[in-house]
Amino acid sequence: MADLATDAIEVREGVDRETVETVQNMGSYKYGWDTEIEMEYAPKGINEDIVRLISEKNEEPEWMLEWRLAAFRRWQTMTEPRWALLTYPEIDYQDQYYYARPKSMEVKPKSLDEVDPKLLATYEKLGIPLKEQMILAGVERGEDAGEERRVAVDAVFDSVSVGTTFKDELAKAGVIFCSISEAIREHPELVRKYLGSVVPQSDNFFATLNSAVFSDGSFVYVPPGVKCPMELSTYFRINAENTGQFERTLIICDKGAYVSYLEGCTAPKRDIAQLHAAVVEIVILEDAEVKYSTVQNWFPGDEEGKGGIYNFVTKRADCREARAKVMWTQVETGSAITWKYPSCILRGDDLSGEFYSIAIANNMQQADTGTKMIHLGKNSRSRIVSKGISAGKAQNTYRGLVTMHPRATNSRNYTQCDSLLIGDQCGAHTVPYIEVKNNSSRVEHEATTSKVDDDQLFYCRARGVGEEEAVALVVNGFCRDVLQALPMEFAMEAQSLVAISLEGSVG
Amino acid sequence: MMADLAIRESQAQAKPAAGDALTQRLAVLPHPASGITAAARQDALARLEKMGLPGRRDEYWRFTNPGVFNDPVPAPIPVQTDANDSPLFEDIDRLRLVFVDGRFDAAASDALTGEGFQIDLLSAAEATASHWAGEVYGVLEANGQTPVSRPFAALNTFAATEGVLIRVSGQVARPVHIIHRRRSDAADVNLHHVLLLEEGSEFTLLETGMIGARSNIVIEADLRAGARLHHITAKLASHPKVGIGHIFARVAAKAQFKSFELSVNGRMMRHESVVDIAGDDAVAHVAAAVLGNTADGPFHHDNTVFITHAGERCESRQVYKKVLSDGAVGVFQGKILVKPGAQKTDGYQISQSLLLDGDSQFLAKPELEIYADDVKCSHGSTTGAIDETALFYLRSRGVPRERATVLLVLSFLAAALDEVENADLRERIAERLEEWLMHRAQNDRTQNPPA
Numbered sequence: 001m002a003d004l005a006t007d008a009i010e011v012r013e014g015v016d017r018e019t020v021e022t023v024q025n026m027g028s029y030k031y032g033w034d035t036e037i038e039m040e041y042a043p044k045g046i047n048e049d050i051v052r053l054i055s056e057k058n059e060e061p062e063w064m065l066e067w068r069l070a071a072f073r074r075w076q077t078m079t080e081p082r083w084a085l086l087t088y089p090e091i092d093y094q095d096q097y098y099y100a101r102p103k104s105m106e107v108k109p110k111s112l113d114e115v116d117p118k119l120l121a122t123y124e125k126l127g128i129p130l131k132e133q134m135i136l137a138g139v140e141r142g143e144d145a146g147e148e149r150r151v152a153v154d155a156v157f158d159s160v161s162v163g164t165t166f167k168d169e170l171a172k173a174g175v176i177f178c179s180i181s182e183a184i185r186e187h188p189e190l191v192r193k194y195l196g197s198v199v200p201q202s203d204n205f206f207a208t209l210n211s212a213v214f215s216d217g218s219f220v221y222v223p224p225g226v227k228c229p230m231e232l233s234t235y236f237r238i239n240a241e242n243t244g245q246f247e248r249t250l251i252i253c254d255k256g257a258y259v260s261y262l263e264g265c266t267a268p269k270r271d272i273a274q275l276h277a278a279v280v281e282i283v284i285l286e287d288a289e290v291k292y293s294t295v296q297n298w299f300p301g302d303e304e305g306k307g308g309i310y311n312f313v314t315k316r317a318d319c320r321e322a323r324a325k326v327m328w329t330q331v332e333t334g335s336a337i338t339w340k341y342p343s344c345i346l347r348g349d350d351l352s353g354e355f356y357s358i359a360i361a362n363n364m365q366q367a368d369t370g371t372k373m374i375h376l377g378k379n380s381r382s383r384i385v386s387k388g389i390s391a392g393k394a395q396n397t398y399r400g401l402v403t404m405h406p407r408a409t410n411s412r413n414y415t416q417c418d419s420l421l422i423g424d425q426c427g428a429h430t431v432p433y434i435e436v437k438n439n440s441s442r443v444e445h446e447a448t449t450s451k452v453d454d455d456q457l458f459y460c461r462a463r464g465v466g467e468e469e470a471v472a473l474v475v476n477g478f479c480r481d482v483l484q485a486l487p488m489e490f491a492m493e494a495q496s497l498v499a500i501s502l503e504g505s506v507g
Numbered sequence: 508m509m510a511d512l513a514i515r516e517s518q519a520q521a522k523p524a525a526g527d528a529l530t531q532r533l534a535v536l537p538h539p540a541s542g543i544t545a546a547a548r549q550d551a552l553a554r555l556e557k558m559g560l561p562g563r564r565d566e567y568w569r570f571t572n573p574g575v576f577n578d579p580v581p582a583p584i585p586v587q588t589d590a591n592d593s594p595l596f597e598d599i600d601r602l603r604l605v606f607v608d609g610r611f612d613a614a615a616s617d618a619l620t621g622e623g624f625q626i627d628l629l630s631a632a633e634a635t636a637s638h639w640a641g642e643v644y645g646v647l648e649a650n651g652q653t654p655v656s657r658p659f660a661a662l663n664t665f666a667a668t669e670g671v672l673i674r675v676s677g678q679v680a681r682p683v684h685i686i687h688r689r690r691s692d693a694a695d696v697n698l699h700h701v702l703l704l705e706e707g708s709e710f711t712l713l714e715t716g717m718i719g720a721r722s723n724i725v726i727e728a729d730l731r732a733g734a735r736l737h738h739i740t741a742k743l744a745s746h747p748k749v750g751i752g753h754i755f756a757r758v759a760a761k762a763q764f765k766s767f768e769l770s771v772n773g774r775m776m777r778h779e780s781v782v783d784i785a786g787d788d789a790v791a792h793v794a795a796a797v798l799g800n801t802a803d804g805p806f807h808h809d810n811t812v813f814i815t816h817a818g819e820r821c822e823s824r825q826v827y828k829k830v831l832s833d834g835a836v837g838v839f840q841g842k843i844l845v846k847p848g849a850q851k852t853d854g855y856q857i858s859q860s861l862l863l864d865g866d867s868q869f870l871a872k873p874e875l876e877i878y879a880d881d882v883k884c885s886h887g888s889t890t891g892a893i894d895e896t897a898l899f900y901l902r903s904r905g906v907p908r909e910r911a912t913v914l915l916v917l918s919f920l921a922a923a924l925d926e927v928e929n930a931d932l933r934e935r936i937a938e939r940l941e942e943w944l945m946h947r948a949q950n951d952r953t954q955n956p957p958a
Contacts, residue, residue, distance in 0.1 A: 083566065085876075409865070421880035424847070430875040433569075436890040439862030445873065445888040451880040 029299055029334075030500070032269030035122045039158070039240050040106065042099035048072060051212050054099050058181040058215070061188060071201040071211030078205045084368035085397045085429055088273075088310065088337050096275055098213045100240040101160040115163050122237065123155050126266060151231045151262065152177055154218040156247055158240050161216045166230060173229050175259075176221040180248055183219035190221055194252055198281035198318040198345070206277040206312040206339070210246045214279070217247035222257035222288075231487060233262040236278075238298070238309065244275035251281070253288040255321070260291040262490060265334070269299050270307050273336055277312045286321035286348070291329070293490050297497060298334035303392075305364030308336025315342035317353070322377075325352040329485045331494040332359040332367055333501040341399065343372035344382060346408070351380040356485040358387045358494070360501045361394030361426070370400035370432075375408035375441070384415040387479045390426035391502055397428075402443055403435040410440045417447040420478050422471065422502065472499035529560050531579045538666035542633030543641035551645055551664035558656040567655055570838040570870040571809040575749050575775045576659055581721030583692040584747055595715050595741050595939050599931070601684040602626075608689060608719055609669060609696030623677025624710065629670035629699060640672040640701050647727040647755035651781040655813065660753040660779070663725040667699030670725075675708040675734070682737075687716030689746075694719035700726045704734035704762075711737040711929070722750035730762040732786060737928060738766040741936055743943050747774040747804045753781065760786025760818065767927050768795040769936060770808060771943065777809040777838075784849075787818040794826040794926035796940070798916075799835035800863075800947075806831075809838035812856075816849040825856040828923040830916050832863035841886070842874040849879045856886035861893060861919050863912075909948035916944060 042053050051072050055065040080091070104116035152166035154177065161179030170177050176187060184191050201211040218234040238245045253259055263280075276298065284290050292315075301308025311334075317326040328342040338361075344353030355371040373382040382402070390396040398417045419428035430447045452474050460470035476483070476498055483491050538548065561573045575581070605615035611628055619626045632638040645664040651657060673683065685700075696719035704710055708731075718724070730736055738754070750773065758764045766780060782791045791814060799806035814823045829837035839858040860869035873886040893915055901911035917940065924940075927933040 406865075419875075419877070421877070421882075424850070424880045426880070427876070427878045429877060430873075430886070432871075432873060432888075434871040434873075434888055434890070435570075435868070436860070436862070436870070437868045439865050439867060439892040442891040443889065445871075445886075447873070447875060447886050449875055449877050449882060449884040451882070 029269060031126060031266035031297065032299060034268035035118060035239050037116070037118050037239070038103040039100050040103050041097045041240070041243070044097055044242075045094040046096070046098055046213065050098050054213055054215055057099065057101075058184065060181070060184055063192065064184055067196070067201070068212050071208050074202050075205070075208040075212055078208060080205050084339055084399070085395060085431075086337055086339065086366045086368050088366070091275060091310065095242070097240065097243040098246070099215055100158040100243045102157060105160050119157060122157070122239070123235065126235070126237065151233045154179060154232075154234045156216055156218070156234060156236045158238060158243055158245060161218070169229065174223040174226050175228050176219065177232055178219055180214070180217040180219045180250060183250070187219070187221070190252065191219070191250065194281070194283050195250055198283060198316050199279050199314050204314060207279050207314040210248060210277045210279045210314070214246045214248035217249045217278070219249070220251040220259060220261065222253045222259045224255040224257060226257045228257070228259040231260045231262055233264070236263070236265040238274060238276065239268060241270055242272065242274070244277065247278045249278070249280040251290060251292075252283045253285065253290045255285045256287040258289045260487060261293070262487060263292070263294045264297070266297050266299070269302070273301070273307055274309050275312075276309050278314070280313070280315040280342075282317035282326065284317060284319045284324040284326055287323045289325040290317065291327045292317070292342070293329040293486055295331045295490055295494055295497065296334050296338070300334045300363065300365050301336035303363045305336065308365070309334065310337040311335035311340060313340040315340065316345065317343070318345045319348055319351045319353065321348040323350045324348055327354040327356070327485065328371065329356045329482065330358070331482070331486070331490075331497065332357065332369055333497045335367070336365060338367040338369050340369045341371055343374065345374045345376065346380040346382065347376045349377040349379055351377060353380070353382040354485075355384045355386070356482040357385070358389070358479045358482045358498070359396055360389045360498060361391070361396040362501055363392040363394060365394045367395070368397040368399055370398045372401040373403070373413055374401070375404045375411045375413070377408060379410045380408065381412045383413070384417070385481050386417040387482055388417070388419040388428055389422065389475055389478070389502070390419065390428045391422040393425045395427040395429070397431060399431040401433040401435070402445070404437055404441040404443060406437045408441060409438050412441065413443045415445040418478065419447070419449040420475065421449065421451045468503060471502060475502060528577050529556065532560060532577060532662070535579045536666045537668065539630070539633060539668065543635065543638050544629075544633055544644045547645035548665050550649065551661045554649065554652060555658055555661040555665060558652070558658045558661065560658055567811075567840070570840070570872070571775070571777055571807065575721070576723070576751050581693065581695050581719075581749060584720040584749075585692050586689045587746065593939070593942075595743065596684055596713055596932070596935060599682070601682045601713065603684050603686055604671060605686045605688060606669070606698070606718075608691050608694035609698055609722070611669060612688075621679065621681065621683070623679040623708070624673055624675040626683070627672045629667065629672055632672055638672070639674055639703065643701055643703055643727065643729060644699070647729060647757055648725060648753070650757070650783065651753070651755045657753060657779060657781070659723055659751045660725050660755070663697050663699055663723045663753070667697045667725065670699040670701065672701045673710070674703045674705070675710040676705045678709045679711070682711035682713050684713040684715070687714075687718040689717045689719065692720060696722040698722070698724045700724070702726065702728040702736065704728070704730045704736055706731045707733040709735040712739070714740040715742065717744045717746050717748065718750065720749065722748070722752070724750070724752040726754040728754065728756040728764065730756065730758045730764055732759045733761045734759070735763045736765065739927060739932060739936075740767070741769040741939070743769065743771055743939060745772040747772070749773070749775045751777045753779045756780075756782045756791065758782065758784045758786065758789045758791050761788045762786065763790040765792045765926065765928060766794070767923070768797075769940065770795065771798045772800070772806055773808060774805050775807045777811065779811040780813070782814045782823070784814065784816050784818050784821045784823060787820055789818055789821045790823075791821075792824040792926050794824070794923045795828070796920040796923040797829045797837060799829070799831050799837065801833040801835055806835035807838070808836070809840070812841040814843050814854070816843070816845045816852045816854065819849060820851040821849070822853045823855070824926070825858070826923045826926055827858040828920050829860040829869060830863065830919065831860055831867035831869060834866040836868045836870065839871045839873065839888070841872075842876065843884055843886070845877040845879050845882055845884065847878040850881040852879065852882040852884065854882065854884035857922070858888045859919070860890045861916065862890065863893060909952065910945070913941065913944040913948055917941060
């Protein structure tokens with residue numbers, strides 16, 4: 001399709017190639033291009049030497065290497081879980097590169113100015129502001145108009161972090177925001193204390209693999225009483241072929257602190273499926289609050305289901321002390337396979353855990369995603385709002401767990417899972433587990449499955465709205481509860497993503 | 508009529524490892540060796556050997572430990588009478604079939620004849636050269652083994668020693684009532700009933716009473732086009748029963764299948780309803796009202812439901828209500844599977860529990876798996892304590908606390924009872940339930956007088 005289009009469009013003088021590409025990419029996966037850049041790979045496959053190599057490349061201390069090796073040894077005894085409603089060919093874990101970094105990153109650049117311009121251009125093209133003066137344009141804060149909204153970004157390219165913006169300004173506030181490899185070197189006491197304390201090395205097959213081979217990721221520490229002066233963001237880009245990305249994110253929000261964290265991801269279009277197994281750990285102490293928002297837009301594979309990212313992610317927040325709050329918001333539009341259950345451990349008392357999710361699966365995509373709300377402390381509240389949309393031949397599953405332990409008295413959970421089906425070839429499934437072990441807690445769960453309402457479509461069509469646009473409008477309405485929970489610029493991106501992801505699903 | 512068929516102690520056949528749970532289970536399991544069901548029984552054994560017995564790590568047994576069903580012999584439970592168990596459906600016209608420890612008691616039962624249906628005992632039919640049930644026995648159970656295996660149903664098909672075979676051709680108003688009684692402490696009962704409802708026929712099956720120290724009951728119900736089956740189980744006797752039951756129903760076009768269970772107490776109970784809505788415009792309703800406290804020892808009650816929609820414009824309803832106290836555990840696993848092409852499906856499922864005190868647990872897994880787009884499917888699940896405002900309202904109007912609690916429990920269970928279509932039967936059940944609740948409330952007061 002794309003080739004045909006290139007032939008058809010005659011590039012006139014003054015029109016740059018990028019404009020042509022942008023036009024061509026409209027209505028399909030926008031981020032499917034790759035960056036031609038010289039890469040350095042570790043040998044294919046996984047063994048103890050690879051683990052040692054990754055550790056060495058990151059200049060890690062001995063304890064970190066031991067930690068990785070312990071995870072690797074454990075991983076070898078584990079089997080891949082197959083309980084999710086996902087069908088995919090067996091993954092050959094020896095046929096992957098576990099480490100790839102741009103050659104220019106061999107010598108760590110001291111500042112963004114030293115970073116390879118090709119890399120910076122990649123992020124620019126993706127719309128990610130790495131230069132600090134470049135601030136997300138067009139979005140202004142409602143109240144204090146004029147003051148531009150600023151977001152600090154940590155950009156991860158394949159296995160390494162390219163750079164982190166606004167570091168100095170954040171440091172002034174006492175916030176540490178850097179790549180995890182840097183944190184292991186610069187803040188070993190924090191990393192040692194918290195790494196693996198939420199998602200232990202042996203947690204599950206994919207988390208254990210990640211523990212052994214994670215190459216980079218982001219690290220955030222917000223000290224007591226500090227409201228992080230800007231939103232923090234990590235942008236993950238898989239570029240290299242046959243390369244798995246295994247990033248690890250660790251966020252620690254100390255007593256009374258607040259941080260809002262955004263995560264985005266894309267990858268080039270490739271015929272061969274690529275593996276992505278990430279771990280995100282969040283530690284939240286007394287009175288602290290973390291908002292974690294994700295727009296996951298990995299390459300979903302083509303219409304026949306060729307290629308795409310296999311996304312196996314373990315995300316967990318541990319509200320350790322009283323009155324801590326966590327809010328997960330996710331918009332899952334990409335990936336061929338999504339296996340992801342961002343969870344909340346509500347350990348202290350008077351906590352709040354929230355999970356808002358939109359999962360869209362089109363063509364041959366398969367998503368099995370949901371959350372766990374584990375109530376251990378008293379008087380906590382949790383809320384789950386999940387909106388699943390299936391189109392084409394896709395399968396979309398909500399899988400969740402709500403558990404009220406005997407001592408988690410006076411707690412409350414409300415769960416709402418709605419599924420929308422577009423076309424008669426797709427599937428929408430709901431698999432909630434509800435375990436209530438005390439009677440002063442209230443747990444409510446409701447789920448519905450329906451198709452796009454013909455009356456609503458007709459209403460739009462009668463007013464001259466095109467069919468695809470009408471579907472996008474109805475679907476956006478269906479997702480409203482979740483879109484409202486997103487930070488503003490993410491919400492806008494998500495809305496247009498919803499429309500793009502569903503293109504070609506009607507008619 | 509007592510079945511004196513050749514029942515032999517089946518010796519362990521060639522099995523994998525010695526000491527294997529299934530080998531031990533089969534070693535002491537008596538089962539008929541020959542007859543019209545011989546082939547079906549051998550097939551069931553082959554299925555069972557392939558599946559093996561479930562363990563604690565089986566996902567389908569996440570909330571219920573299958574241990575007591577795996578044990579080669581059940582722990583004896585002393586036969587006792589429950590002062591609070593007055594007979595139900597006593598004064599209505601019905602055909603009574605009395606089973607004592609799983610054996611048919613001809614003297615206590617009515618004659619096996621009726622207008623519009625043919626009824627036989629499994630043991631008697633097996634001795635004949637040919638019987639319609641020979642074609643049907645074990646078929647729906649075998650179909651119900653995918654996508655989830657149900658080893659104890661296969662075990663039952665293999666080893667059932669008795670059952671009733673009913674073939675319905677007309678609109679039968681007079682219900683058949685199976686009454687269970689206990690005489691020995693250690694009876695391990697395996698019963699397998701087969702119901703075949705011909706086109707346009709209608710039938711009501713009632714079940715009451717106490718069964719053995721352990722029971723394994725399978726009902727296969729094949730509803731042909733336009734047939735209507737009402738199945739009502741009411742177990743109001745408090746005894747620490749251990750039992751597993753399966754009902755496999757195949758519902759053809761325009762047919763209606765309705766099953767209701769009322770159950771109180773029981774140490775370890777699991778009831779699986781596997782309903783295959785095969786034709787168009789068919790209806791299937793399954794419901795249960797379950798009450799458990801631990802006055803008679805531990806209580807664990809599991810309802811597992813699997814409804815498959817293959818036809819168009821069909822309706823299914825699951826209504827499950829559990830009232831739990833004193834450490835009782837209630838389990839609900841319910842699934843609606845809508846196959847590709849089963850358009851205009853209306854699937855509804857509600858599971859609710861009322862936890863009367865802080866020790867009880869409700870564990871639920873309400874599932875939807877949907878492969879058709881023009882459907883309306885929903886499920887809801889709630890758990891909570893009794894509504895203090897409602898309780899206060901009643902008390903402020905002079906209703907004593909126990910009475911007020913009974914009223915609120917009854918209103919909580921009402922939606923499940925409403926699934927009993929016949930108003931006469933429904934009222935009888937509701938009356939008995941209220942008596943039972945009041946009786947228990949008074950017992951509670953004498954045992955734990957208010958401070």
